[in-house]
Amino acid sequence: MTIAEKEYARTEGMKTVKRINVGLIGFGTVGTGVVRVLKENASVIKDKLGCELVLKRIADRDTTRDRGVKLDEGVLTTDAMDLINDPEISIIIELVGGTGIAKDFIMDAIGSGKHVVTANKALLSTHGKEIFKKASEKGVDIGFEASVGGGIPVIKALREGLAANRIESIYGIINGTANYILSKMTNEGGKFEDVLRRAQEKGYAEADPTYDVEGIDTAHKLAILINLAFGTYIGLKDIYTEGISRINQLDIKFAKEFGYRIKLLAITKSIDGRVEARVHPTMIPANHPLANIDGAFNGIYLKGNAVGPVMLYGMGAGMMPTASAVVADLMDIARNINTGAAHRIPALSYSDSAVREVTIKETDSLEIPYYMRFLAADKPGVLSNISGVLGRHNISISSVIQRDRKIGGSVALVILTHHAVEKELMAALAEIEQMDTIHEKPVYIRIEENLGAAN
Numbered sequence: 299m300t301i302a303e304k305e306y307a308r309t310e311g312m313k314t315v316k317r318i319n320v321g322l323i324g325f326g327t328v329g330t331g332v333v334r335v336l337k338e339n340a341s342v343i344k345d346k347l348g349c350e351l352v353l354k355r356i357a358d359r360d361t362t363r364d365r366g367v368k369l370d371e372g373v374l375t376t377d378a379m380d381l382i383n384d385p386e387i388s389i390i391i392e393l394v395g396g397t398g399i400a401k402d403f404i405m406d407a408i409g410s411g412k413h414v415v416t417a418n419k420a421l422l423s424t425h426g427k428e429i430f431k432k433a434s435e436k437g438v439d440i441g442f443e444a445s446v447g448g449g450i451p452v453i454k455a456l457r458e459g460l461a462a463n464r465i466e467s468i469y470g471i472i473n474g475t476a477n478y479i480l481s482k483m484t485n486e487g488g489k490f491e492d493v494l495r496r497a498q499e500k501g502y503a504e505a506d507p508t509y510d511v512e513g514i515d516t517a518h519k520l521a522i523l524i525n526l527a528f529g530t531y532i533g534l535k536d537i538y539t540e541g542i543s544r545i546n547q548l549d550i551k552f553a554k555e556f557g558y559r560i561k562l563l564a565i566t567k568s569i570d571g572r573v574e575a576r577v578h579p580t581m582i583p584a585n586h587p588l589a590n591i592d593g594a595f596n597g598i599y600l601k602g603n604a605v606g607p608v609m610l611y612g613m614g615a616g617m618m619p620t621a622s623a624v625v626a627d628l629m630d631i632a633r634n635i636n637t638g639a640a641h642r643i644p645a646l647s648y649s650d651s652a653v654r655e656v657t658i659k660e661t662d663s664l665e666i667p668y669y670m671r672f673l674a675a676d677k678p679g680v681l682s683n684i685s686g687v688l689g690r691h692n693i694s695i696s697s698v699i700q701r702d703r704k705i706g707g708s709v710a711l712v713i714l715t716h717h718a719v720e721k722e723l724m725a726a727l728a729e730i731e732q733m734d735t736i737h738e739k740p741v742y743i744r745i746e747e748n749l750g751a752a753n
């Protein structure tokens with residue numbers, strides 16, 4: 299047992315109640331939620347663990363702001379090392395975020411034999427390999443349930459509940475802010491900027507909201523899911539990433555007409571030894587369960603070869619749901635401490651020697667249906683010129699809609715394709731864009747028809 303696993307006992311009446319001390323670095327929205335969950339649910343946590351989780355110290359640069367929670371004298375400090383060097387603290391929670399100082403805190407905490415809980419998806423998808431390796435060497439646990447899907451226990455599902463499966467595919471709505479924006483735009487016709495501001499006010503958005511809007515946060519989380527699903531270490535650079543900033547009301551309206559909804563999806567599929575890893579706005583059938591996940595809710599629809607399809611759904615962002623995941627990790631680690639079973643489950647669920655590289659399938663070779671929208675001159679021959687280019691690239695049309703006719707002006711022309719090879723589609727779009735009769739850069743959106751049945 300390391301020094302960090304010392305248990306501190308106090309006498310309560312005739313019984314001895316064990317205490318496990320915790321230190322929190324980063325006292326922002328989620329940190330405040332952690333303080334609240336530990337206080338408000340203290341009795342149920344103690345009943346389940348048979349011991350108390352005590353938040354002994356909290357470190358943050360700002361020790362004066364009122365977060366609406368009451369703390370004992372001396373709990374707050376501006377120096378995270380006060381926690382990391384405290385031999386009475388067994389678990390460090392890192393909620394600083396980012397890939398800078400947060401990494402040092404985690405590596406130092408592991409170095410001094412402490413278990414770590416983090417919500418830091420950017421860090422784990424960038425330096426996960428190094429962090430998990432060090433944790434394995436030191437025999438300590440890393441909990442990261444809060445890094446993907448807010449309060450949804452998707453990490454636990456992949457690591458434990460579905461451990462017996464080969465994972466075939468995962469489709470996830472895993473950014474609450476982007477989903478909030480898209481669903482407000484779809485259901486209420488809200489404007490992008492207004493809706494984003496509301497998401498920020500509700501505490502869903504990242505410090506830099508372009509991470510939410512441009513799909514980067516979703517890609518960080520997808521990297522973590524892929525690493526768990528396939529026992530590998532891929533990162534942001536391996537994931538094709540496109541955000542929602544170019545989605546407008548026209549595309550949302552046309553999607554509805556064709557029986558689709560637009561969602562920012564994280565997609566991975568394992569097919570013939572290659573792994574698809576992509577994040578982009580996607581049209582999915584309006585009657586699929588993922589299509590009806592609105593607001594800051596997240597949903598993960600995955601398929602295991604034994605279990606079949608599984609759907610997980612819940613709040614993907616916000617103070618209390620994310621804190622729920624952080625405290626669940628604390629409880630798992632406390633149980634391991636209490637039973638001397640630290641590091642019982644490897645970080646990725648795969649044993650260290652089984653973690654391997656995977657081959658990523660480039661989007662060029664995707665073969666799926668596509669939605670295309672052109673702003674075209676309203677005159678004879680335009681459609682036949684476009685279809686001529688598509689035909690030369692082996693792209694077969696499944697539907698066409700033309701709207702808002704203005705004689706002598708421009709019209710919105712929408713074309714849906716049958717399965718087409720993405721490389722051919724991009725080449726055709728580049729050719730069409732050069733035509734005098736095309737007045738704007740064409741828009742394309744990928745379509746996923748048979749989610750979970752694709753392989």
Ligand code: HSE
Binds near residue numbers: 447474503515
């Ligand atoms: N900004 C993230 C989101 C927070 O909107 O989903 C949760 O990771």
